[in-house]
Amino acid sequence: ILNVEQSPQxxxxxxxxxTNFTCSFPSSNFYALHWYRWETAKSPEALFVMTLxxxxxxxxxxxxxxxxxxxxxxxxxxxxQPEDSATYLCAYTYSGxxxxxxxxxxxxxxxx
Amino acid sequence: xxGVTQTPRYLIKTRGQQVTxxxxxxSGHRSVSWYQQTPGQGLQFLFEYFSETQRNKGNFPGRxxxxxxxxxxxxxxxxxxxxxxxxxxxxASSLAVYSHGTDTQYFxxxxxxxxx
Numbered sequence: 484i485l486n487v488e489q490s491p492q493x494x495x496x497x498x499x500x501x502t503n504f505t506c507s508f509p510s511s512n513f514y515a516l517h518w519y520r521w522e523t524a525k526s527p528e529a530l531f532v533m534t535l536x537x538x539x540x541x542x543x544x545x546x547x548x549x550x551x552x553x554x555x556x557x558x559x560x561x562x563x564q565p566e567d568s569a570t571y572l573c574a575y576t577y578s579g580x581x582x583x584x585x586x587x588x589x590x591x592x593x594x595x
Numbered sequence: 596x597x598g599v600t601q602t603p604r605y606l607i608k609t610r611g612q613q614v615t616x617x618x619x620x621x622s623g624h625r626s627v628s629w630y631q632q633t634p635g636q637g638l639q640f641l642f643e644y645f646s647e648t649q650r651n652k653g654n655f656p657g658r659x660x661x662x663x664x665x666x667x668x669x670x671x672x673x674x675x676x677x678x679x680x681x682x683x684x685x686x687a688s689s690l691a692v693y694s695h696g697t698d699t700q701y702f703x704x705x706x707x708x709x710x711x
Binding site: 487514515517519525526527528529532534572574576577578580581582583584585586587588 | 598599626628630635636637638639640643645650651653685687696697699700701702703704705
């Protein structure tokens, strides 16, 4: 059974703090790793898709790195703001399939 | 460009009934995937359709079925509802031009199904 794990499950940070979360996935037959942000009462919104080992992506204060050999990705948020409060999901796809395997997410709360 | 729409947004049914949920993808998107989300669980993949064909299916019982029409709109049907089917059902569409595995999926707002 393919499993994608995210940690921590939830965290609270103060406004201005930087934080990071982890997404672990099977390293075999890796195809792509996606990050999504899901705000309460809204639809999940795509942040990044990464495919190559060593990939780094950045969008404003949010960045992500990928290590396909060891099967993990980090998402970093620099200088967290209350509007960053959301659940951050990662999803893994593997060769030969059209399935996206999602983790259970990291719920971030940024306190003003 | 209009986003992914899902109808209805909320639904209350009783055990044993059946339900049909609808998803209209972004114009031009040919792939539609369906997910179930329950408390404490990640998004669980139900199935994916591309050009009216089911390309992949998750580990759900046969009570869960779907289809896709020629205009890419998709429906999901759950027969003989059980209490455990209460969940948020999300659909997502993507272009699926080259490879589905790297496509960005665009999600709809979901249908909240409550089974009493």
